[in-house]
Amino acid sequence: MSPAPRARRPVAVVSFAQAHNVRREDERNEVEMLMPVVAEVFANIGITKDDVGFICSGSTDYLVGGPFSFVTALDAVGVWPPRPESHVEMDGAWALYEAWVLLQEGEVDAALVYSFGRSSPGNLAEVMALQLDPYTLAPLWPDPVSLAALQARALIDAGKATEADFASVAARNRKAALSNPKAQVAHDRSVEELLGEEYVVAPLRRHALPPITDGAAAVVLAAGDTARRWCERPAWITGIDHRIETHAPGARDLTVSPSIALAAERAGVGDGPVDLAEVHAPFASQEGIVLEALGLAGAGGAGGNGGNGGNGGNGAGLSVNPSGGALAANPMMTAGLTRIGEAATRIWSGDANRAVAHATSGPCLQQNLVCVLDAAWEGA
Amino acid sequence: MTMLDTPIHLEYTFTPGIAQSRFLRGLAEGRFVGQRCPVCGKVYIPSRGSCPVDGVPTGEDVALPDTGIVTTYCVVNVPFAGQAIEIPYIAAQVLLDGANISFMGLIQEIPATDVRMGMRVQAVWVEPDELGPTLASVKYFKPTGGPDAPYESFEEYL
Ligand SMILES: [Zn+2]
Numbered sequence: 344m345s346p347a348p349r350a351r352r353p354v355a356v357v358s359f360a361q362a363h364n365v366r367r368e369d370e371r372n373e374v375e376m377l378m379p380v381v382a383e384v385f386a387n388i389g390i391t392k393d394d395v396g397f398i399c400s401g402s403t404d405y406l407v408g409g410p411f412s413f414v415t416a417l418d419a420v421g422v423w424p425p426r427p428e429s430h431v432e433m434d435g436a437w438a439l440y441e442a443w444v445l446l447q448e449g450e451v452d453a454a455l456v457y458s459f460g461r462s463s464p465g466n467l468a469e470v471m472a473l474q475l476d477p478y479t480l481a482p483l484w485p486d487p488v489s490l491a492a493l494q495a496r497a498l499i500d501a502g503k504a505t506e507a508d509f510a511s512v513a514a515r516n517r518k519a520a521l522s523n524p525k526a527q528v529a530h531d532r533s534v535e536e537l538l539g540e541e542y543v544v545a546p547l548r549r550h551a552l553p554p555i556t557d558g559a560a561a562v563v564l565a566a567g568d569t570a571r572r573w574c575e576r577p578a579w580i581t582g583i584d585h586r587i588e589t590h591a592p593g594a595r596d597l598t599v600s601p602s603i604a605l606a607a608e609r610a611g612v613g614d615g616p617v618d619l620a621e622v623h624a625p626f627a628s629q630e631g632i633v634l635e636a637l638g639l640a641g642a643g644g645a646g647g648n649g650g651n652g653g654n655g656g657n658g659a660g661l662s663v664n665p666s667g668g669a670l671a672a673n674p675m676m677t678a679g680l681t682r683i684g685e686a687a688t689r690i691w692s693g694d695a696n697r698a699v700a701h702a703t704s705g706p707c708l709q710q711n712l713v714c715v716l717d718a719a720w721e722g723a
Numbered sequence: 724m725t726m727l728d729t730p731i732h733l734e735y736t737f738t739p740g741i742a743q744s745r746f747l748r749g750l751a752e753g754r755f756v757g758q759r760c761p762v763c764g765k766v767y768i769p770s771r772g773s774c775p776v777d778g779v780p781t782g783e784d785v786a787l788p789d790t791g792i793v794t795t796y797c798v799v800n801v802p803f804a805g806q807a808i809e810i811p812y813i814a815a816q817v818l819l820d821g822a823n824i825s826f827m828g829l830i831q832e833i834p835a836t837d838v839r840m841g842m843r844v845q846a847v848w849v850e851p852d853e854l855g856p857t858l859a860s861v862k863y864f865k866p867t868g869g870p871d872a873p874y875e876s877f878e879e880y881l
Contacts, residue, residue: 372740375772378780392778408735418771421778464735473731482729 353720354446355570355577358563359684360384364527364672367463368557373402373412376559377419377459384455384561388573392420395563396451398428399442401435401458402676405470416459427451434458435560435680436623436702436712442564443583452569459559460675467555467675475706476590487625487706488552492544494597494707495628499546501598504631506546510537513550513627513670520667527672528554551627558674560681578687578698578716582610585712587705597707603636606713612699613638615717618660619695621682623703625669632708633701634663665689679703683714690718742772745784747856753848755787757822765823789846791819792872793864794880798835811835817844817864818880825880829863841877843869 360383362376385391398420402413409415413430422428427445431437435458442454462470468486475481498504511534520529532550540548563573570577586602586609588595607613620639624630634640639661664670666685669678679702686698696718704710739747742758746769749756757768758781765774770781796815813835816825830838831847844864854860 368738370738370741370744372738372743372772375740375742375780378773378778381778405733407738408733409737415771418773418775419778421774421776423776461738464738465733469733473733477729478727481731482727 352447352449352566353570353579354443354564354566355574355579355720356562356683356687356716357565357570357574357577358384358387359561359687360387361525361560361677361681361684362558363525364556364558364674366527366555366557368461373407373416373459373461373559374419376461376557377416377457377561380559380561381419381455381457384457384563388563390453390563390573392422392455395453395455396426397442397445397454398422398426399438399445399454399456400430401433401438401456401680402430402460403432405465405473406675407461407464420455420457434676434678434702434704434712435562436683436700436714437585437679437704439562439564439680439683439714440583440585440712443580446564446566452567453563453565455561455563456680457559457561458677458680460677461557462555462675463557480591488544488547490592490706491626491628492547493592495546495551495626497597498628498632503598504628506548507534507538508631509547509551509627510534512624512630513537516627516630516664516668516670517550519665520671523666523671525672526667527556529667529671547626547628553625553669553673556672556674556678558672558677558681560674560677560684562680562684562687574691576691576693576718578690578718579720580714581717581720582612582614582715583713584609585710587710590705590709592707592709595707595709598632600632600636600708600711603633603701603708603711603713604638606711607637607699610713610715612713612715615697616660617697617699618662619665619686619689619698620661620663620701621666621668621686621698622664622701623669623679623682624708625673625678625703627670629703629708630663630668633703637699637701637713639663639699662695679712683716686714686716690716740772742770742781746770750858750860751854751856753851753854753860755789755819755846757785757787757819759783759785766821767824768819768822768826785821787819787821789819789848790867791817791822791844791864792877793830793838793840793842793844794818794825794877795840796830796838798838813838815844815864816880818877823880828861830865831863832865839871841871841874843867843871
């Protein structure tokens with residue numbers, strides 16, 4: 344394989360904001376949810392909308408059933424005078440990727456990335472079925488929990504994980520979420536207690552499922568000296584890559600993630616020690632697959648995952664999902680961007696030096712993005 | 724097999740939002756409620772909660788009269804499925820007095836050939852017991868007979 348492309352221009356995550364994640368936004372529409380988040384992401388670093396030369400958002404109209412809701416969402420920013428803007432019908436992590444590519448071009452020094460997902464207006468299980476192949480899969484209306492259960496069953500059958508592993512992942516993430524003021528679900532419960540729960544779809548019990556969430560998030564990316572001016576300790580994006588697998592879950596080995604492994608290689612995850620990982624594993628059963636493909640399995644706080652052993656370069660210092668991950672809050676189209684924001688936050692604070700953020704989309708971890716954030720920019 | 728039917732039907736609960744809810748509740752009381760931007764001073768009706776120019780909340784409610792002008796219009800001559808009104812009829816952009824954005828309304832009580840840009844109009848509401856949180860509370864707009872507004876006064880709203 345050709346050598347991985349490396350970031351040419353230093354671009355960093357310099358600000359992050361997210362809404363309080365809730366089950367249901369009864370009063371506010373998308374614009375009203377986004378406005379305070381966008382205001383906060385600018386205010387955090389003392390800039391205004393006039394300081395960003397590009398805007399990119401991630402969302403899907405299927406969630407609220409409103410055509411062009413991504414266009415009206417721009418009202419939350421106020422794009423006058425007009426400026427370049429784009430949207431992806433994907434998680435905001437992919438909007439961030441587009442903004443990063445544009446910043447690499449060098450014509451713009453800063454970009455706003457935001458995403459929003461209100462799952463409460465519709466039936467999320469039905470909405471998510473419509474992302475599947477429309478000929479052979481969608482007509483069967485397979486819901487995301489059942490698909491994740493097939494994947495979990497495959498893990499158990501392959502001897503790669505147990506139900507106790509899933510409970511352990513859920514217990515650790517939700518305990519970590521107790522220190523996340525924006526978390527929707529946070530508690531301190533033992534693995535034994537969680538294993539006493541009923542199955543929702545065997546082998547997944549209630550605790551292994553992500554919550555259904557209404558939420559929004561925003562990030563500011565900035566290049567070079569602009570980043571250094573706005574942020575004392577920018578979270579430099581040293582590598583970012585995204586890969587996708589076939590749309591047919593039946594044609595995949597659901598117990599592994601070659602798309603994550605490839606994206607991780609191209610993003611350079613293994614090029615140095617990793618002390619923090621924010622991974623987007625909506626179902627507790629998926630975290631082990633993600634960490635293994637990232638080469639971070641068996642390291643540090645990620646204990647309890649089957650996996651095939653860790654990467655020798657990444658030892659005990661690894662913290663996994665200190666935010667509680669997607670098990671603490673899973674706003675559609677947003678939880679991936681939030682992982683990047685949460686990882687960057689810990690670089691700024693000095694709690695981490697080199698972090699990996701991961702975002703996923705599609706059934707059973709079909710599509711994945713891997714982003715490496717570093718407190719240092721080589722040669723900077 | 725040559726054909727596969729895959730019926731898809733999704734149901735949603737619509738959330739108009741805080742600002743638009745005020746507009747809709749106003750309609751249920753037979754009045755127009757807009758909101759003003761604290762930065763540029765523009766009055767939006769209906770407000771979706773933010774000024775699309777400045778990106779700030781439009782917090783202040785503004786009661787607007789039910790009179791205004793036609794900024795632009797079209798005469799609908801083509802029948803289509805689900806049509807509720809007899810053709811030809813007029814769909815117009817109506818700019819209420821004191822508002823800085825127009826919205827769509829029907830024009831009646833005037834022959835289609837006599838409608839003009841700048842024509843002054845007033846809302847005709849449904850009976851009080853038929854009022855609801857919907858634009859259907861406004862049956863249509865009718866000409867007031869007042870002098871037309873000069874083009875320069877509304878050209879920025881076209
Ligand atoms: Zn304004």
